[in-house]
Amino acid sequence: MQAVRIALAAAAFAVAAAVPAGAATLRWSSQGDIVTMDPHSQNEGFTNAYLDHIYETLVTRGKELKVEPCLATSWAYVNPTTMRFKLRPNVRFHDGTPLTADDVVFSIQRALSDTSNFKPYLAGVKEAKKVDDLTVDIVTDGPAPVLIPQLTEVRIMSKAWCTKHNVTKPQDFKAKEETYASRNANGTGPYILKSREPDVKTVAVRNSNWWGKMEGNVDEIVYQPIKQDGTRLAALLSGEIDFVLDPPPQDIPMLKQNPKIKVLEGMENRTIFLGMDQGRDELLYSSVKGKNPFKDKRVREAFQAAIDLNAIKAQVMRGLSVPTAVMYAPQVDGYPRDLDRVKPADRVRAKKLMADAGYADGFEITLDCPNNRYVNDEKICVAVAGMLAQINVKVRVNAMPRAQYFPKIQNFDTSFYMLGWGVPTFDSQYALQSLVRTVVPKTADGDYNFGKYSNAKVDESIDKLKTEIDPAKRAILAHQASRIHQEEVGHIPLHFQVIPWAMRSNVTAIHRADNKLTIKWVKIN
Amino acid sequence: MLVVGFIAFSLFNFVGDPVALMLPPEATQADRDAMRTQLGLDQPFWVQFGTFLDNAVHGNFGISLRLGRPVSALLVERLPATLELACSAALLALVVGIPVGVYTALRRYSWVSRALLTTSLVGVSLPNFLIGIFLILIFAVWLGWLPSFGRGDTVMIGAWSTGFLTKSGLKAIILPAITLGFFPVTLIMRLVRAEMLEVLRTDYIKFARARGLSDRAVNFGHALKNTLVPVITITGLQLGAIIAFAIITEQVFQWPGMGLLFVQAVQFADIPVMAAYLCLIGLIFVVINLVVDLLYYLVDPRLRVERSAAAGAH
Numbered sequence: 001m002q003a004v005r006i007a008l009a010a011a012a013f014a015v016a017a018a019v020p021a022g023a024a025t026l027r028w029s030s031q032g033d034i035v036t037m038d039p040h041s042q043n044e045g046f047t048n049a050y051l052d053h054i055y056e057t058l059v060t061r062g063k064e065l066k067v068e069p070c071l072a073t074s075w076a077y078v079n080p081t082t083m084r085f086k087l088r089p090n091v092r093f094h095d096g097t098p099l100t101a102d103d104v105v106f107s108i109q110r111a112l113s114d115t116s117n118f119k120p121y122l123a124g125v126k127e128a129k130k131v132d133d134l135t136v137d138i139v140t141d142g143p144a145p146v147l148i149p150q151l152t153e154v155r156i157m158s159k160a161w162c163t164k165h166n167v168t169k170p171q172d173f174k175a176k177e178e179t180y181a182s183r184n185a186n187g188t189g190p191y192i193l194k195s196r197e198p199d200v201k202t203v204a205v206r207n208s209n210w211w212g213k214m215e216g217n218v219d220e221i222v223y224q225p226i227k228q229d230g231t232r233l234a235a236l237l238s239g240e241i242d243f244v245l246d247p248p249p250q251d252i253p254m255l256k257q258n259p260k261i262k263v264l265e266g267m268e269n270r271t272i273f274l275g276m277d278q279g280r281d282e283l284l285y286s287s288v289k290g291k292n293p294f295k296d297k298r299v300r301e302a303f304q305a306a307i308d309l310n311a312i313k314a315q316v317m318r319g320l321s322v323p324t325a326v327m328y329a330p331q332v333d334g335y336p337r338d339l340d341r342v343k344p345a346d347r348v349r350a351k352k353l354m355a356d357a358g359y360a361d362g363f364e365i366t367l368d369c370p371n372n373r374y375v376n377d378e379k380i381c382v383a384v385a386g387m388l389a390q391i392n393v394k395v396r397v398n399a400m401p402r403a404q405y406f407p408k409i410q411n412f413d414t415s416f417y418m419l420g421w422g423v424p425t426f427d428s429q430y431a432l433q434s435l436v437r438t439v440v441p442k443t444a445d446g447d448y449n450f451g452k453y454s455n456a457k458v459d460e461s462i463d464k465l466k467t468e469i470d471p472a473k474r475a476i477l478a479h480q481a482s483r484i485h486q487e488e489v490g491h492i493p494l495h496f497q498v499i500p501w502a503m504r505s506n507v508t509a510i511h512r513a514d515n516k517l518t519i520k521w522v523k524i525n
Numbered sequence: 526m527l528v529v530g531f532i533a534f535s536l537f538n539f540v541g542d543p544v545a546l547m548l549p550p551e552a553t554q555a556d557r558d559a560m561r562t563q564l565g566l567d568q569p570f571w572v573q574f575g576t577f578l579d580n581a582v583h584g585n586f587g588i589s590l591r592l593g594r595p596v597s598a599l600l601v602e603r604l605p606a607t608l609e610l611a612c613s614a615a616l617l618a619l620v621v622g623i624p625v626g627v628y629t630a631l632r633r634y635s636w637v638s639r640a641l642l643t644t645s646l647v648g649v650s651l652p653n654f655l656i657g658i659f660l661i662l663i664f665a666v667w668l669g670w671l672p673s674f675g676r677g678d679t680v681m682i683g684a685w686s687t688g689f690l691t692k693s694g695l696k697a698i699i700l701p702a703i704t705l706g707f708f709p710v711t712l713i714m715r716l717v718r719a720e721m722l723e724v725l726r727t728d729y730i731k732f733a734r735a736r737g738l739s740d741r742a743v744n745f746g747h748a749l750k751n752t753l754v755p756v757i758t759i760t761g762l763q764l765g766a767i768i769a770f771a772i773i774t775e776q777v778f779q780w781p782g783m784g785l786l787f788v789q790a791v792q793f794a795d796i797p798v799m800a801a802y803l804c805l806i807g808l809i810f811v812v813i814n815l816v817v818d819l820l821y822y823l824v825d826p827r828l829r830v831e832r833s834a835a836a837g838a839h
Contacts, residue, residue, distance in 0.1 A: 036593060114559070171593045182593055198592055199789070200675070200781045226674050226779045227789070230658050234673045238665045372792070403794040442554045 024524040025220040026507070028243035028517070029232055033199050033225040038181040039155035040110055041170040043117040045424070046245075048153060049516035053204060053221065054094075055155035055187035058085055058104070059148055063510055063521070065331055065426060067148055071099065071156055071188065072136075080143050081126075087134040091211045093158045094185075094192045101130040106159035106168075108138070116170045121150045123444070143467045145474065149425035161186045190214060190520045191221060199225065216522040236261065236502060242524070243509070245517055247502040249320055249375055255502050266511030267322055268499040269329040270422040271431075272374055274367075274384070274492040276300060277415045279439075279452025285366035285415040287394075293359060294415075294451070300489035302353035306391045307384055308345035309495060316379050321495035326482055327421070327431055329496050331513045333471065334428030334478030339486055350391045362392025368409060368417040371399040375497050381418055409450050417450060420497070424514060428478040429465050436485050437462045453490035529807035530581065533800045534574050577800065586801035591793040596801045600783060605685045606676060607782030610774070611767045613698055614706035618767075619760065622710045623753075626717025630725065631744060633718075641714070648711035653770060657704040657777035664700060672697050674779040705774040709763050716759055720752040754821070761817035765810045 035047040039055045052060075060070035072085040091099040108128040111118040124144045129137045140147060162168050165180040185193040190212060191204040204221045206214070224241070226232040229248040235241040237258070247255060247263070255261045276294040277283055283292050293299045309323035323342045328335060354360060369381035378399040385395035395416075400408075409417050423430050438454040439446030446452075461481040468474050485491075499515050508523040561567050565576070580587060586596035629638040648656075665673035677693030679686040688694030724730065725748055733743045772784030779785070783802060790798035 035591070041593070119556070179593075197781075198594070199786070224675060224779075227785070228776050228779065231661060231674050231777055231779055234658075234661045234666050238669055238673055240665075240673060401792065403792060447554075 024217050025222060026218045026243060026519060026522060026524060027222045027224070027241050028245065029224050029226045029235065029241045030245035031225065031227050031229070031232065034202055034223065036171070036182040037185045037193060037196060038167070038170050038179065039157065039187075040107075040113075040116045040118045041182065043120070043153075045422070045515070049514075049518075050202075050223065051155060051185075051187075052189070052516070053191040053519055054185045054189045054193055055157065056189045057153065057155055058151050060152055061426075061512075061514075065513060067152065071104075075148070078137070081141070082137050082139050083144075083147060084131065085136045085138065087136065088211065089134055091188050092209055093161065093188055094207060095158070095161060097158060097160055099156070099158075099188055100133045101136045102133075103159045104128065104136045104156055105130050106162070107156045108154065110157065110162070110168065110170065111154050113169045118154060120444070121153045123150070143469055145465075145467065145469045146425055146427050146429055149427050153424060156188065157181075158186050194220075212520075214520055216520050217524060218519050218522050221519055233502075236504070239504065242507050243501070243503040243517070243522075245501060245515070247500055249318060249500070252318070252320070252500050252502075260505055262503050262505045262507070264501045264503070264509060264511050265320070265498055266501075267329065267331075267513055268422070268497040268515055269331045269426065269513040270374075270420050270497050271324060271327055271329060272321075272377075272380070272418065272420045272494045272497060273327065274303075274494065275414075275417050275419055275449075275451040275453075276303070276491070277412075277451050278490075279412075279454070283365070283415040284413070287364035288359075293357070293363060296357045297488060298353040298357040299359060300492070302350040302357070302391060303388065303393070304489055304492045305343070305346045305350035305353065306393075307387050307492065307494070309342055310344070311387075312380060312383050313495065316376055316383050317495070317498075320375070320498040320500065322498060323495045324493050325486065327435060327485070327491065327493055328423055328428055329513065332423045332426050332428055332431070334475045336479045336482045339479070339482055345387075347390055354391050354393075360392070362394065364394040364396065365416050366396045366398050366414075368405065368414045369397055369399045370402050370405040370418065373402045373405070374418075374420045375499075377418060377420075380494065412450055412452070414450060419448065419450070421448070422514065426514075428474070428482075429462070432462050432465065432478060432481050436481065436490060451491065453485070453488075455484055455488060455490070458484050458490075526804070526807055526811065530578065530800075530804050531574070533803035533807075534577055535570070581801075581804065586804075587797035589790070589795055589798050591790065591795040591798070596797045599786065599798065600801060600805060601684060602686075603781060603783045603786050605687065606780060607768060607771050607775070607784060609688060610698065610701055610705060610780060610782060611764065611771055613702035614709065614767050614771075615760070615764050617702055617706035618709035618713050618763070621706075622713030623717055623756070625710075626714040627721060627744070627749065629714065630718045630721035633722070642718075645711035645714055648707045651707075653704060653708065653773045654777050656707050657700070657774060660700045660704060661777070671700055673700075676781055701774050701778045701780055704777065705767060705771060708770070709760075709767060712763065713756065713760065717752060717756055720755060721748055724748045724751050757820055758817055761813055761820065765813045768809060769806065 030046065032046060034050045035042045035044050037051070039051045056071050058070060058072040059067050062068040071088055071091060073088050075083055075085045078084050087099065087101060087104065093099065105128045108122065108125070110116065112122050112125070124140045124142065124147070126139045126141055129139065131137055138147065162181070165184070167179050167181040171179050171182060183196050188211070190207050190210045192207045194203045194205050196202050202223045206219045226235060232241070232244055233247060233251055236244050252263060256263050277292070278294050280292055282290060283294065286293070313319060313321045313323055324340055325342050326336055326340045330337070354362065367381050367385060369378055371378040378397070381397045381399065385397050388395050408414065409419070421431055421435060433444055434446065434448040436449060436453060436458060437446045438459050439449050439452055458481045461477045465474060465477045465481070468477060501509065501511060501517070503509060506525040508525070509517065510521045512518065565573065584597055588594065589596050589599055592599065625641055629641055632638050661673045664671045672693070675697060676688050677695070677697035678691040679688050679694055680690040688698055730743060730748055733747055771782060772788060774780065775782045775784040776788055783805070786798060787802045789795070790802065
């Protein structure tokens with residue numbers, strides 16, 4: 001009898017252990033923390049990616065990164081400057097209140113308010129109007145072809161909740177207090193914020209009343225930032241952490257060999273490139289006086305021909321890059337596939353071009369470079385300097401942290417610089433307008449075109465792009481602009497970054513080119 | 526303190542532009558100018574410094590540009606973590622350093638002493654973070670006994686968050702305390718040894734032995750007491766250094782203290798936090814030096830008699 005009882009007890013234990021507890025917790029980490037819980041306060045890629053679990057948008061991106069309905073089920077133009085959105089019925093905020101058009105209108109106004117950092121995602125939007133409880137009109141200044149992609153980043157909050165907690169505007173930095181919304185959240189998303197300790201730990205639990213279909217099985221998300229690369233990896237290896245978003249590239253081979261760890265690699269939609277000052281008559285930081293060598297196309301071509309992108313990929317990036325000849329990635333609408341042919345490095349041709357341009361003896365120049373922003377940024381610059389030395393160009397690499405780097409180049413205080421550009425809207429206009437179009441101060445035109453590249457025909461195509469709605473025509477315009485820019489070597493594209501994600505082998509995740517971990521798709525076995 | 530504040534504040538005009546980091550890349554120049562005005566960064570230097578001093582005296586260090594929270598609240602929140610770590614390290618240094626120092630002084634030629642001294646060389650020459658990483662590798666990754674990062678679960682006692690009352694908290698503080706305390710242990714050990722050896726050579730010790738006092742009475746009753754006087758001074762000053770070195774240990778172990786906050790502030794050019802932190806550290810050093818001076822005065826009876834000796838004692 002005793003034996004039978006013991007056997008039964010053992011069987012019961014076995015069954016209990018075999019049944020999945022259903023309480024799968026994903027503990028993950030990366031080097032920086034989520035900046036705030038307020039979805040309109042700081043436009044930071046990582047924070048946006050996290051808040052997508054708690055707050056939702058009218059439209060979102062699916063696994064192939066194509067736009068899908070989210071809180072809006074359908075949309076259509078009622079006239080060229082008004083788009084009507086039908087909202088999803090029976091959606092509730094985490095506090096139980098229903099989502100209505102009032103909340104959408106309020107959120108758009110909040111994102112447009114003067115203390116919001118999300119205005120660029122509503123560029124061209126004049127206002128939002130309620131038509132009925134489940135219908136909203138968004139009115140724009142003119143035709144707005146990128147409105148839908150832009151709306152993938154405008155998160156919807158509850159008007160009643162914001163009013164109750166006095167957070168109808170995003171954080172005003174002159175105020176002496178932290179606002180309620182930076183530590184608390186009330187969204188419609190698949191996860192509910194449970195606790196938030198800034199810089200230490202943020203916990204979210206599954207929303208059992210979510211309207212959508214959960215494809216993953218994660219019930220609890222625990223995020224803890226770990227700044228030091230070595231410590232973060234140690235935590236992954238010891239099993240304290242299940243997922244690391246940014247493993248250091250030099251440790252990838254070691255991680256791949258570890259049977260308990262899985263590495264997921266995918267291309268990021270970020271292009272790394274070099275820019276050259278073509279605006280000034282004399283370069284600020286070179287040994288050439290009285291003229292600007294970058295104004296001569298042969299010099300720009302020579303520089304491009306001297307840089308061996310495959311060598312950089314093999315030696316510097318350890319295989320984690322995709323060399324490119326264009327300024328934006330394949331996932332971006334308007335990507336000119338036929339133009340993206342990387343020519344192998346040709347030092348002989350480069351030397352000849354330099355000689356033809358009158359610089360057979362080369363010259364000296366300073367290359368400005370960040371050292372903590374892009375993958376192996378400083379190492380790439382040093383490699384480029386080495387390659388340019390082969391054509392007698394003596395490059396001084398001026399590397400500095402991003403806090404000093406970006407203010408410097410944003411003041412156009414550079415002759416030769418490195419920059420990376422991601423495209424959150426997945427539309428070519430975002431890249432072309434900021435990087436390639438002629439600079440128009442105080443506007444988005446050329447605001448990151450620090451070399452002041454300028455071509456009237458390219459500007460024409462880009463300006464048409466701003467109001468062209470038809471996707472096929474948009475692709476043609478983008479192609480036109482890209483082709484001319486490429487012929488003229490306006491910039492020297494280097495590569496797209498490959499972003500590896502590292503996780504315990506029992507975790508399955510879907511890689512995204514915008515480096516956003518979407519936990520509702522994550523399965524833990 | 527005023528000088529520290531001035532230097533802290535003026536340095537920060539050269540560390541970078543927080544506005545560029547706070548706004549998205551597509552923000553226009555108009556947006557940036559607006560934010561600059563909003564933050565008061567467009568005022569002339571003296572006005573900014575004056576405002577800063579005025580606010581500081583009232584305990585208001587402004588709002589962190591990175592986190593959007595009041596700096597004073599941030600510092601109060603992070604101070605317990607750093608102080609608990611620093612005090613654990615200092616305690617470890619004393620509890621291990623003094624006995625070992627005494628032992629190596631009394632038994633100077635034994636092989637145990639020599640082994641201990643060689644190990645202490647390791648402590649002096651290996652950098653802080655390397656020791657930390659080794660400890661993580663051995664105890665967290667290979668053995669899995671202790672956590673590799675963080676503070677574990679903490680309990681709030683009023684405004685003070687303590688890690689000493691939970692099991693995970695106690696486990697979490699072991700490796701960081703050893704890492705941070707390694708160098709002070711070796712320092713105190715060698716100091717105690719050197720001081721004790723010197724004291725043991727003095728006349729009054731010889732006379733005590735001649736009088737027939739037991740070894741124990743001589744070594745601990747007389748020699749040790751006299752040894753400890755300079756040790757107190759050094760330890761006190763070391764406490765300040767421990768709090769400063771905590772920056773590195775906090776980074777390695779992701780320990781949520783003031784040091785980590787400062788490093789993150791530097792990377793982000795979060796001026797209010799950096800200025801407040803430097804002022805706070807300046808204050809801590811000043812207070813520690815004052816306490817050590819007073820303690821010295823109390824402990825050494827000779828100083829009370831010969832005032833001039835106190836002035837020259839350090």
